[in-house]
Amino acid sequence: MFGSYTIKDIAKALGLSTSTVSRALNGSYEIGAETKKLVLEYAEKVNYRPNPIALSLKEQKSHSIGVVVCEVANNYFSQAINGIESIAYNSGYHVIITQTHESAAREATNVQHLLSRHVDGLLVSVSASTTDITPYQYLHDKGFPIVFFDRVAQAVNTHKITANNIKGAFDLTEHLIANGFTRIAHITSSRNLLISSERLEGYKEALQKYNLPVQPEYIKHCENGGMIQDEVEMALQELMTLPERPQALISTSDRITTTCIPIIKRMGFKIPDDVAFAGFTNSDVSESFDPPLTVLRQPAFQMGQMATELLIKTIESKRPIYEYQNELVDTELIVRKSSLKLA
């Protein structure tokens, strides 16, 4: 709060009523041209700014949207937040960001917190440990605007923005197959996440297309989404000590992808000579890795923008919405040395 002029101040200074000032400021029709001019000029002079809090109280709208993500310091999410901010800012909304650190409990608290803050809508990407989505279902049923992005709660029938995960993982896997690899392992995030199963599905589809067996021992889940270094290390350990050691690895989670590299090296394997590697990540330095990383990139910024546009449209819609969009956006495969052809 900072010593700003109120409508009352203007009214007093100009010898008018607050309603007249309000009307002038809001360009109402029922106002005299001169009065209007007078008020507008004075308001301009004293740099009048309406108090958004008073407006919120009046309108029963906070003009804020709540964001639930696992982590801000994550390539994908920091880019998505960039997109969210860009749209929200221009639409007069501000953004309250909360982090789950992949904890379902924390996520529930965050949603509560955001609700008690009276956010007008929610932009959510569920945590890796989230299984209970009834709070979202409940809110949505009550007509509260929610848009999921990236990590969606499938069962809740609302707007969703996701990357084409199946195709993305398919492309990644197919690329490895095309490069001569047949024993390809798959490291992914929690089984709770739809993105995990979709990416797994894309992987399987590619194997099947080329008549390669889908081997369960080649598939590893990191239930904490890679937040815990040990789980990634364990998964890698198990994979690389298999009798039929995989020739290539794909990782389908941003954090896991970047975490894998040093672990693999520490285990003494050379990429791609001993084991090829490719993964989902939005890191903008994957080119500088040793070796340069083959990555599957999601349009994080655009996804954030799309989700926010949809959410604001929903919030501002006059009539209830019963048709929900399920946007699928394309990913980008960037081939580099880490997935180099088998000699």
Next chain:
Amino acid sequence: MFGSYTIKDIAKALGLSTSTVSRALNGSYEIGAETKKLVLEYAEKVNYRPNPIALSLKEQKSHSIGVVVCEVANNYFSQAINGIESIAYNSGYHVIITQTHESAAREATNVQHLLSRHVDGLLVSVSASTTDITPYQYLHDKGFPIVFFDRVAQAVNTHKITANNIKGAFDLTEHLIANGFTRIAHITSSRNLLISSERLEGYKEALQKYNLPVQPEYIKHCENGGMIQDEVEMALQELMTLPERPQALISTSDRITTTCIPIIKRMGFKIPDDVAFAGFTNSDVSESFDPPLTVLRQPAFQMGQMATELLIKTIESKRPIYEYQNELVDTELIVRKSSLKLA
């Protein structure tokens, strides 16, 4: 806004007045034990949550803090924001983040925007192109709480949290000197930024300590903070075509550091054989770079936390504050292969 119970609802249901309910809820002394119990139980039952907007209007406090940074999708800032969120969240404040994209004009708009949102205080890290700090000075003079972190407006006498930039750059430079390099170039961000001059100073101090000449042609500024790829490329180009080509490079900006690597490689130089490299960055994957990067890391998370603690303390202080803290936090030098000893 979401169909929640109000004090009025409770009052009506219990046949009390709103003031009584309010008193019960706030644990006032002037209230009957039974009434209090009654209200509290009912409130609990219906999951009553005070409307923060009404409270804000009443208290003339928004319980929100505004953050001004250049970019969320930046290693340092995303980590700092993580720290900011963690403290703000636990203190009942929410955080409104704005990005300048290194534009001074955008920064001014953002501050205006945040002010019109009635944030209770500002956490700012100025943009690379900011020269006019009078708005901050003005606000601060009026008693508005501002804490600068990382990129501070030196002239404004308020709380500041910075890394020990001089020592950090000194350490980085000394390390290179210790490794046998004598011709060390310095690439940094805009001259406007105090962090740039401090880091430059640390560099010079190290050279002087070891009786090495400070050569102006070895010092390059990127006025756009590395937002523009070309400016980094240009700087590198000029340095690497010098008659006496530098043997080592230090970069003192997060974004510039990560940008340099691919450019240097594209120019055909091998790191560290043709030119050694070390730089400020908070990237958590610098270990995976080719070659693994020697970096100077700032405690971004803690800096965000400290800044937020200070800001909230200032906001909530009963009496005006005239003593401002200037916290200097230590950096961490992590030595890796990119700065390897000269053969």
Next chain:
DNA sequence: TTGAAAGCGCTAACAG
């Protein structure tokens, strides 16, 4: 111990 009423800044229905 409790209630009535005013007020935070703003808008809007209702009078005039």
Next chain:
DNA sequence: CTGTTAGCGCTTTCAA
């Protein structure tokens, strides 16, 4: 065309 009034949810005098 303009003023009066009430009300959004809450706290806090002031009376009782």
